[in-house]
Amino acid sequence: MKRISCSGVIYKYTVYSDSSCIASVFTKEYGKLKMFMPKAFSKRSGIVKFVPSTLDILRKENSDLFKLYSYSPDAKYISFLEVSDISIRLNLIFDIIDSLLPLDESYEYLYKLILNINQENVHKAIIYIIYIVLKVSGSLPSFYTCRVCHNDIEALSYYLEGDIICDKCVGGKKLPIPISNEINPILKALSCNSSYKNMSISKTQENNILQLFVEHVEVVTSKKLKSFKSFRELLFYL
Numbered sequence: 001m002k003r004i005s006c007s008g009v010i011y012k013y014t015v016y017s018d019s020s021c022i023a024s025v026f027t028k029e030y031g032k033l034k035m036f037m038p039k040a041f042s043k044r045s046g047i048v049k050f051v052p053s054t055l056d057i058l059r060k061e062n063s064d065l066f067k068l069y070s071y072s073p074d075a076k077y078i079s080f081l082e083v084s085d086i087s088i089r090l091n092l093i094f095d096i097i098d099s100l101l102p103l104d105e106s107y108e109y110l111y112k113l114i115l116n117i118n119q120e121n122v123h124k125a126i127i128y129i130i131y132i133v134l135k136v137s138g139s140l141p142s143f144y145t146c147r148v149c150h151n152d153i154e155a156l157s158y159y160l161e162g163d164i165i166c167d168k169c170v171g172g173k174k175l176p177i178p179i180s181n182e183i184n185p186i187l188k189a190l191s192c193n194s195s196y197k198n199m200s201i202s203k204t205q206e207n208n209i210l211q212l213f214v215e216h217v218e219v220v221t222s223k224k225l226k227s228f229k230s231f232r233e234l235l236f237y238l
């Protein structure tokens, strides 16, 4: 096996007593990977989460695990760690990537979208990025047609256990989440990059859409996304 150099973001890790750790990384070339980092925490080094880095790795034989030889974070992206508006959103994005994407499959477009995040666009970018994660993982619900009657969704619609249903079909169903007229056009615009680019999105709209996406990810995976709770708590302080 050959050592390979790739570009990736470390988004999660578990430390062991000998200061080694197993990290989860999202790379441009190979998608999601698990990586063993010997002596990850020494006097001279630590782990920089969320900052795109150059990694020198080797796949262990007969294993999903890679071993890390060296890694250098790119200083150009230090805001990914230091600007909390960005880092709390990356935390949520990578939590969803971790839940929905398989190991060892490359998603270069998604990686590029993440690298394009900055302080100005982060509120809009997070919605588009999670939309793309849902899409490439095959978990995207249809925002345009009702699951029950298959008619186009005109105005108000509802989310119920993985599906979008229209106003007329919702009667009698238990606890659907309404999708307001405020966010419906944004959800529809997501399928067309240029119309999404021209939209302006308020913090409330961002929060409502993320809430819907998170609910959907939890339905699809039957697991709670812890990062969303901390995301909403932190929003009050930023």
Ligand SMILES: [Zn+2]
Binding pocket: 146, 147, 148, 149, 150, 151, 165, 166, 167, 168, 169
């Ligand atoms: Zn319907």
